[in-house]
Amino acid sequence: MEIKFNVKARETLQHLTPYTPGKPIWELQAELGLPNIIKLASNENPLGPSPRALDAIAGSLHDLHRYPDASTSRLRQSLAAKLELSPDQFIISNGGDELITLLSETFLETGDEVIICTPSFSEYEFGAHLMGATVVQVPLGENFQFDIDAIVGAVNELTKLLCLCSPNNPTGTYLPRGILHHLLDVLPKHIVVLMDAAYSQFATASDYTDGLEFVRAGYPVIVLQTFSKLYGLAGIRVGYGAAPETIIRQIAKVKEPFNVNALAQAAAAAALYDTEHVRLTLEANNRGKLQLYQGFQELGLSCVESMSNFVLVDIGPDAKRVYETLLARGIIVRFGGIWNLPHYLRISVGTREENAALLKEIASIMNQAE
Incomplete structure (x- = not known):
């Protein structure tokens, strides 16, 4: 027997949109069967915890x-x-x-x-x-x-x-x-x-x-x-x-x-x-941003100078396709469409190796589109 009820939530909940976090590593690993995933989507500390x-x-x-x-x-x-x-x-x-x-x-x-x-x-x-x-x-x-x-x-x-x-x-x-x-x-x-x-x-x-x-x-x-x-x-x-x-x-x-x-x-x-952890984190972030800036410049992409641990880069009309292709290749970034910025990706600063892998894949995707 099905019980019918008519419980109503507050009207203001109609305006609420639950927060959408970056895709977790374990989920993408399960989907793709890849042992190594690079996550550059949630502005986390790539050096790990203090x-x-x-x-x-x-x-x-x-x-x-x-x-x-x-x-x-x-x-x-x-x-x-x-x-x-x-x-x-x-x-x-x-x-x-x-x-x-x-x-x-x-x-x-x-x-x-x-x-x-x-x-x-x-x-x-x-x-x-x-x-x-x-x-x-x-x-x-x-x-x-x-x-x-x-x-x-x-x-x-x-x-x-x-x-x-x-x-x-x-x-x-x-x-x-x-x-x-x-x-x-x-x-x-x-x-x-x-x-x-x-x-x-x-x-x-x-x-x-x-x-x-x-x-x-x-x-x-x-x-x-x-x-x-x-x-x-x-x-x-x-x-x-x-x-x-x-x-x-x-x-x-x-x-x-x-x-x-x-x-x-x-x-x-x-x-x-933990002053040593802070020092290492800030040094890695500054180096990583410069690495990304230079890499984007070489790819002909413009980005916003950032005072943070992420970079907003203008990919152009293909931004969503680039985002989805990166995801399929095991690299998680943020698509700017969630902020009404459909031409942009927000990319967290990772380790030197992670940044290099990201830039290499973006170059590959852009070359395939030509």
């Missing part, structure tokens, strides 16, 4: 029968000491994604407006739609630079949240310090600014800012950071927000009590001080 983090995880295994520290005290204290803020100015989250959801749950109501500079990270829209808020898209300007006049022009009395990703995913472009300072000064003070600085450690521009200086100055800014990229801890999901205490206290009201597991807390606290 060794200090691995040691901390190993040392914490015997306590897994205990609940994790709900207040994440040790990690917040470590962050405070390193970043010259108070422990009460941090909230630890299950990756940066959870922080975006928590921020939306804290400050957004039906009818509020959220300004998002596009193309950018899709989770900002997810958080807005989850709470029934309206998304106001402000396209990036020429060469994917932030259009400050357009951002300010989109602000009205309904604006509650402004999402800025710098360096921006997927373009790798950034918001210079002076321009961000001006923007914060002219914005109405009822607006919370999310400064997503997940890729900040890779930025090399002299006028780049991760936004923490404006948190210290008392602006209504929350800076998002993650341990997934630089520290290579994407698999255990840990990130954090830094903001004035009044903002943190409000977000803490909607946070689950044990949202970050004990192994993630221990690993993150240890990784913060």
Whole structure:
């Protein structure tokens, strides 16, 4: 006997599109029967996780029968000491994604407006739609630079949240310090600014800012950071927000009590001080970007100068075919169509060998098309 029911989900869920992650290595291996897959799709650390983090995880295994520290005290204290803020100015989250959801749950109501500079990270829209808020898209300007006049022009009395990703995913472009300072000064003070600085450690521009200086100055800014990229801890999901205490206290009201597991807390606290791993990662990233820049130039392809650990490259009208052919050959990258950039691929910086293999395959695919 079939039981019929008529349970209705919230109407706002009609606007939600689940996040689409990069294809996992194991899945492509199973599909193609290939032993070796190169994944350059999710901006992961090609050197692997912080060794200090691995040691901390190993040392914490015997306590897994205990609940994790709900207040994440040790990690917040470590962050405070390193970043010259108070422990009460941090909230630890299950990756940066959870922080975006928590921020939306804290400050957004039906009818509020959220300004998002596009193309950018899709989770900002997810958080807005989850709470029934309206998304106001402000396209990036020429060469994917932030259009400050357009951002300010989109602000009205309904604006509650402004999402800025710098360096921006997927373009790798950034918001210079002076321009961000001006923007914060002219914005109405009822607006919370999310400064997503997940890729900040890779930025090399002299006028780049991760936004923490404006948190210290008392602006209504929350800076998002993650341990997934630089520290290579994407698999255990840990990130954090830094903001004035009044903002943190409000977000803490909607946070689950044990949202970050004990192994993630221990690993993150240890990784913060793994200076050798950080040094090697940044050096490898800088070398890898130059390798990709040179390779794309030799192939006659233009790309966007990136302040991050990925490169957005203009393949042209054949971008989707190139993406699919790379996938069939065991190389996973990101097709730009998911950001309405159908001529582009976003390619994570890999090891020297991975980058070389990628460039070789792209050259082969392009030659076959001629």
